[in-house]
Structures are given as C-alpha cells and as structure tokens.
Amino acid sequence: MTNPAEILPGVIFYSYLSAERKDKVCFWNHHTLVLMVSGQLHLETASQRTEVKAGEMLLVGKNQLGTLTKTPLPGQSYESIVICLQDDLLRKIALEEQIGVEPKYSGPSNVPIPPDPFLLGYFQSIIPYARATVETLPEEMGILKVKEGVKLLLHSLPQLKSFLFNFAEPHKIDLEHFMMSNFHFNVSVERFAHLTGRSLAAFKRDFTKIFAMPPRQWLLDKRLTAARHLIEHKHQKPSAIYLDLGFESLPHFSRSFKKKFGKTVKSVQKYQL
Template sequence: MESPAEILPGVIFYSYLSSVKREKACVWNHHTLVLQVSGQMILETSEQNINISAGDVLLIHKNQLGTLTKTPGPSGHYETIVISLQEDLMRQIALEEKMESNGKYTGPQNLCLPNNAFLTGYFQSIVPYARSSGAEMTDELGLLKVKEGIKLMLLAVPELRNFLFDFSEPYKIDLERFMMSNYHFNVPVEKLALLTGRSLSGFKRDFQKLFGMPPRQWLQDKRLNEARHLIENKNKKPSLIYLDLGFESLSHFSYAFKKKFGKAPTEGLVKTD
C-alpha cells in the first residue's frame, strides 16, 4: 500500500511511514481534519507551532501554507487519518443539513479539538478501513462519515460553525506581511496569488508596485540574502538550510548563491578547530 492511501478518493486518507520525514511547503486548499493515530506531528505556520501526538485531533484552516514534521513513535510507527473537507462537499452538507455560519470566525487558524469519547470512537470506526488494503468505503458511507465528523466537532466546539461554513471568497490580505512571513515556502506564484485573495495578474501588479520587482526575482533575492545572513552570522551549513529557504536542491542553491555573491556558500562559513 502506498502512503498516503485513499480510503475515500480525494476526501479520506491514511498516511503512514517508518522513518522520520519532513514535508515542506504544504498548501491546504480545504479545511482538513487530522487524527494522529501513532507517532508525532508538528505543524508550523507563520503564526502557529502545534505539536500533536497519538490520540490528538487537529483541525487545519483552508487557504494557508505550512510545514509538517512527521516523527514515528517509540514503536517505530507513524499513522494519521486525514479528512479533506472539500468546499463542494461542505456546501452539499450545508444544504442537506441546513447548516450555515452565523458570524465571522475569529479564533486561531489551526486548533486541537478537545479529546472526548465521541470523536475518539468516530475515528476508531475509520481505522479498520485504513489498515486493511482490501476494505472499501463507498461514496455514500464516506459522505455519512464526513457528516458524522462535522456534527461531532460542532458538538465539542459549537463556534466551529463559523469556521467550517464560511464560503466567502478570500479577501485581499496585507501582501507585504504575507510575503515577509512566507517567502521561504517553495510554492508556485499562482498559489501565492490565490492565498492572498488575488488573481495572478493582480498579484503581480500589486507585488511590482510594493516591492519594485517581479515576485520570482524578489523571492530568490530574499532567500539568498537570508541564506547569506545565516551562513556568515550564524555559521549555518548550506546543506542544512537550503530546503528551509525554499530551494529544491543543494546544487541549485549553490549555483544561485555563487551567481549573486560571487562565491560559493561554503566560503562564508567560519572555520573552527
């Protein structure tokens, strides 16, 4: 079985691994519900750092960037059940169940849900489908499971109604603040435009006006300047920082660094005995 495996295509997933793995530049287009079955996961965004372990339930807000660090537990296992609360599906549920928001959600973007017997039992009913490669979940059953999960979340945290059923389009957010917080994520410019509530052309136009250069050029310069600072002032090794700064490979990073500064990144390290 490949990881992640789809239990219900596009909606319910089972993720597992047997060694430490770091996922960079995760983009959540839809609200996402995560049960940590075993092991540990750390979610890092520009505003939050959340650590969850076996038995914890995490709700992740749509339209944001973040980094996931996945670590197996003492038994060597790492497992999660992930439910993608896709907007089309949420709209369908809102119509069928007569659910709607009654105000603007003002809480944290991502939050751990209170542990209770109802949510625990709910996820335990999905685990057998995850661990058995021969088990199949029909679309009808999958929709019922998603509805059940939503109702149990609202039972535990009623104010999540405004979190889950806000279908308004993303408004234009502060572009400078967003870019300064998220420049290190290696995602396409098209995705950055969407996350700031802009069309691609609008994003490029606003970006040029604000920063005086195209997005790709600014991103490369910003990442390289930060890399130089970390190498020369913090004595960080290039091999340990290039991924965190959004570069796809060490060779690409080294080439870009030398082209901009006229020397290899390793030349900036302070030698110690």
C-alpha cells in the same frame, strides 16, 4: 499499499510510515481534520507551529501553506487518519442543518481539538478500513462518515461553525505582510497570487509597486539574504536550511548564493570560523 492510502478517494486518507519524513510545501485547499493514531506530526505554517501526538486531533484551516514532518516514535510506526472537509460537502451539511451566515472567524488557522470520547470513538470506527489491505469504504458510507465527523466536531466545539462554513473566496489581503511571512515556501508565483486574492496580472502589478522588483527576483533575493544571515550569524549548515528557504536542491542554492554574493557558501562559513 500507496502512502497515504485513500480510504475514500479525495476525502479520507490513511498515512503509515516507519521512518521520519518531511514533506515538501503543502497547500490545503480544504479544511482538514487529522487524528494521530501513533507517532507525532509537526506542522509549520506562517503563523503557527503545532505538534500533534498519538491520540490528539487537529483541524487544519484551508488556503494555507505549510510543511509537515511525520515522525515515528521508538518502537512505533507513524499512523494518521486524515479527513478532507471539502467545501461542496460542507455546503450540503449547512443546508441540511440549516446553518446560516456565521460571524467572521477570528481564531487560529489551525485548531487543536480537545479530547472528546465521541470523536475518538468515531475515528476508531474508521481505523479498520484504513488498515485493511483490500477492502475500502463504500462511497455512500464514506460520505455519511464525514458528515458524522463534522457533526461531532460541532458538538465538541460549536464555535467552529464560523470556521467551517465560511465559503468566501480568499480576500485581497495585505500583500506586503503576506509575502514577508511566507517567502520561504517553495510555491509558484501563481499560487501566491491566488492566496492573496488576486489575478496573476494584478499580483505582479501590486507586487512591483510595493517591492520595486518582479516577484521571482524578490523571492530569490529574500531567500538568499535570509540564508546568509542564518549561515553567518546562526551558524547553520546550508544542507539544513536550503529546503526550508524554498530551494529545490543544494547545488541550486550554492550556485544562486555565489551569483548573488560573489563568494561561495564554504568561504562564508570559513570566514565565520
């Protein structure tokens, strides 16, 4: 079985792990509903840090960057059911249910869902398909299950209408604030441009006006400066921080550090000791 397994391709997934895993940077194109069956999940985005434990549910907002740490607990595996709420399907639901334009959503980007017996029962109906080694969920039935989940979600939290049914493209947000909050995520300049609501050319132009240097040069400089601060003042080990600061490998981090500061990471560590 692949991990995560697709119960309904591109829409419903089942994740099973027996050892802790920290995923690389994730980008959520669509709203995503998660149920923890067992184990726990730690989600970190620019604005939130959230833990989800067995039996708890979380709605993750679209157009976000973040990292996931999936942890089995002693004597347990890690199991989760993940439902991707694609915009096309949400548009159909909005038409079927005659949901009009909602006020702009102003709450958190990631919403813990309070305990709800209907939603928990809904997820329980999906688990047998998730654990099956051969049988998959027929597409027609799978779409009906997603629609059912959305309706139950709105029954539990009606205020999520403005969260789920906002189909506007990412607006042209404050570039300086966004980059200062998200520089440590290892994503392409093209993705940063999209997330700030700009074409690549407009992103580079606006970026250079604000930071007086090209995006790639600024990202590297910012990450290395943050790394030196963590090593010198927080006594962090390079092996513990290089991934969280957007570097692909420890050797790449070490070479870049020496090139910028004229000294090795080890020499900085020794100096502090």
